[in-house]
Amino acid sequence: MIEARSWHWIAALALLLLAAVAGLVFGVTNIPVGDTLRALAGDGDDTTVTIIRTLRGPRVALAALVGAALAMSGAALQGVLRNSLAEPYLLGVSGGAAVGAVLAFGMGMQHSGSLAIPAFAGAIAAVAAALLVARAAGRSARGDPRTLLMAGVIIGAFANAVIMVALANSTADTLRGSLWWMMGSVADASWFGALWLAVYVGLAGMALLRLAPEIDVLALGEDAAAALGSNVERATRRIFLVSALLAGATVAAAGLVGFVGLIVPHIVRAFGARRHRPLIGGSALVGGTLVILADVVARTALPPAELPLGAVTALIGVPFFLYQLGRTR
Amino acid sequence: MIAFERVTVRYRAREAPAVDGASFTCANGEITALVGPNGSGKSTLVRALLGREPLAAGRILMDGTERASLEQLEFARRVAVVPQREETVFPLLVREYVALGRYPYSRGLTGSPGDAAAVERAVARAEVDALLDRRTDELSGGEWQRVRIARALAQEAGMLVLDEPTTFLDIAHEMALLELVHSLAAGGMAVLMVSHQLNLVARFAARMVLLSRGKVMADGPPSKVMDAGTLEAVYDWPIVISRDAASGAPVLLPLRKR
Numbered sequence: 411m412i413e414a415r416s417w418h419w420i421a422a423l424a425l426l427l428l429a430a431v432a433g434l435v436f437g438v439t440n441i442p443v444g445d446t447l448r449a450l451a452g453d454g455d456d457t458t459v460t461i462i463r464t465l466r467g468p469r470v471a472l473a474a475l476v477g478a479a480l481a482m483s484g485a486a487l488q489g490v491l492r493n494s495l496a497e498p499y500l501l502g503v504s505g506g507a508a509v510g511a512v513l514a515f516g517m518g519m520q521h522s523g524s525l526a527i528p529a530f531a532g533a534i535a536a537v538a539a540a541l542l543v544a545r546a547a548g549r550s551a552r553g554d555p556r557t558l559l560m561a562g563v564i565i566g567a568f569a570n571a572v573i574m575v576a577l578a579n580s581t582a583d584t585l586r587g588s589l590w591w592m593m594g595s596v597a598d599a600s601w602f603g604a605l606w607l608a609v610y611v612g613l614a615g616m617a618l619l620r621l622a623p624e625i626d627v628l629a630l631g632e633d634a635a636a637a638l639g640s641n642v643e644r645a646t647r648r649i650f651l652v653s654a655l656l657a658g659a660t661v662a663a664a665g666l667v668g669f670v671g672l673i674v675p676h677i678v679r680a681f682g683a684r685r686h687r688p689l690i691g692g693s694a695l696v697g698g699t700l701v702i703l704a705d706v707v708a709r710t711a712l713p714p715a716e717l718p719l720g721a722v723t724a725l726i727g728v729p730f731f732l733y734q735l736g737r738t739r
Numbered sequence: 740m741i742a743f744e745r746v747t748v749r750y751r752a753r754e755a756p757a758v759d760g761a762s763f764t765c766a767n768g769e770i771t772a773l774v775g776p777n778g779s780g781k782s783t784l785v786r787a788l789l790g791r792e793p794l795a796a797g798r799i800l801m802d803g804t805e806r807a808s809l810e811q812l813e814f815a816r817r818v819a820v821v822p823q824r825e826e827t828v829f830p831l832l833v834r835e836y837v838a839l840g841r842y843p844y845s846r847g848l849t850g851s852p853g854d855a856a857a858v859e860r861a862v863a864r865a866e867v868d869a870l871l872d873r874r875t876d877e878l879s880g881g882e883w884q885r886v887r888i889a890r891a892l893a894q895e896a897g898m899l900v901l902d903e904p905t906t907f908l909d910i911a912h913e914m915a916l917l918e919l920v921h922s923l924a925a926g927g928m929a930v931l932m933v934s935h936q937l938n939l940v941a942r943f944a945a946r947m948v949l950l951s952r953g954k955v956m957a958d959g960p961p962s963k964v965m966d967a968g969t970l971e972a973v974y975d976w977p978i979v980i981s982r983d984a985a986s987g988a989p990v991l992l993p994l995r996k997r
Contacts, residue, residue, distance in 0.1 A: 488829070489829060492826050492828045492829075493828070494828060494829070623842060623845060626831075626839060626842075627839060627842050629826070629828065629829050630825050630826060630839070631822070631824060631825050631826045632791070633786065633789060633791060633820075633822035633823070633824065633825075634822050634824075634825045634826075636789045636790060636791055636811065636820075637789055637815065637819070637820035637821070637822055637891075638815050638839060638840070638842045638843060638894070639811045639812035639813075639814065639815030639816070639842060639843040640811065640842075641811050642791075679829070684829065684830070684831050684832065684835060685831065685835060
């Protein structure tokens with residue numbers, strides 16, 4: 411039994427590419443594959459070239475990046491928390507980002523592109539608050555990952571309360587806009603935004619891959635990790651920070667896209683990835699594929715309406731997750 | 740050699756220390772057994788050695804080097820610790836798990852050149868060759884303990900610390916494990932073993948250290964530490980000590996209360 415066989419990698423890459431092509435081909439109007447590929451190169455009629463290159467292209471790229479970032483973040487957090495139910499949003503990232511975005515909405519920012527900065531600030535503030543709460547716990551509880559999970563859940567609940575209060579006092583437009591944003595979407599993607607996120611996710615992803623052996627060791631428990639030479643608290647903090655930065659950026663770029671961070675690592679584990687370097691790498695590919703496909707479904711299932719991306723990832727993800735669960739048992 | 744010098748560990752400022760001025764040494768080439776009732780400070784000492792609990796006073800020396808002066812990775816290259824608890828939420832193959840013992844030698848993105856050979860030696864020494872392709876969550880209690888020792892041996896440290904390695908093991912697995920640990924000590928390692936099984940360690944350890952409420956109550960060869968009076972006082976239970984006819988080892992028998 412070889413971990414993460416090479417054909418798995420080839421298959422994952424091929425699936426990602428196929429998903430990307432599907433993301434370009436399908437939409438309100440379906441464009442034949444040949445025309446799509448020609449339009450990518452700049453050939454064909456102007457409308458098609460515009461649809462492919464400026465509308466669907468960045469959208470597919472953004473979806474892939476959001477999926478990759480959430481899945482890598484989830485894989486790292488599950489390992490370091492030693493909890494297969496952990497996911498990026500549990501750290502309070504989602505609640506904090508939503509607070510930032512809703513407050514910005516309330517203050518009159520309407521274009522979703524301008525929400526990225528307040529959302530990101532909210533996400534980072536929430537994670538910082540969760541880390542502080544966990545740190546304030548007694549010395550014996552500080553090293554316990556459950557303390558941090560609890561802190562994240564509490565901060566998330568508080569954030570929800572803030573959102574309710576903010577929305578209770580808002581206009582119908584703001585309410586709808588905020589809710590839509592909270593359900594996740596990559597509809598407003600631009601090449602500029604996607605490129606920016608690509609650099610960011612690339613750097614953070616490499617940092618996580620570098621930290622992966624530390625996660626392997628931390629997954630054994632804190633005493634065992636210390637016995638193997640891990641500087642447990644420092645390593646845990648770093649992994650949390652990078653995971654939170656990844657998740658925070660996705661929330662800023664595309665709102666809340668649930669379930670990806672939870673289920674993708676399980677899917678990749680089911681294909682034999684056990685150590686965190688192949689697990690995180692594989693999660694990036696599978697997470698990207700999943701969100702591209704979810705976005706295709708979101709914009710084609712009930713035309714001309716678009717479904718919320720976060721709802722679709724859950725609708726696709728949960729049955730697949732259950733199927734995998736049944737297969738591994 | 741591991742030397743604990745007047746080590747004191749406090750969990751909270753005002754409470755009685757969990758370890759209170761404990762001094763003893765664990766010499767190369769033999770097993771030193773750390774025994775005592777629940778809550779006597781055995782595991783706290785192991786955690787202090789791991790650097791997981793700060794010392795309120797005293798120091799721990801490893802081959803003359805102060806523990807506090809060592810980076811955690813450097814510590815892990817000198818002392819291999821098999822802690823009491825370890826998690827297998829995300830199981831590995833045994834070969835991957837044993838290879839984690841090389842973590843203290845990893846640099847950046849690559850391992851060190853001696854990794855494969857060190858893992859192979861550790862696997863052979865702990866006799867877990869047949870388990871290499873099994874998953875860590877599918878092992879029996881005895882197999883898991885041997886695999887954990889193999890991981891510790893892959894660290895190629897001169898000192899080995901085991902925190903209750905025979906919990907949940909049946910007689911054969913318990914004896915086989917102790918024979919393995921004894922042969923490791925005979926090969927020159929300094930072995931410190933925390934245990935509740937006094938009769939068992941009395942047969943394998945060269946030296947026993949008896950802790951009670953964080954203090955060292957007795958320290959010496961089993962024949963000296965296995966004293967009915969001392970053990971009765973420490974465990975607060977009536978005890979008789981006899982001598983096993985076959986092995987000559989001291990044997991403890993707790994009496995029924997009347």
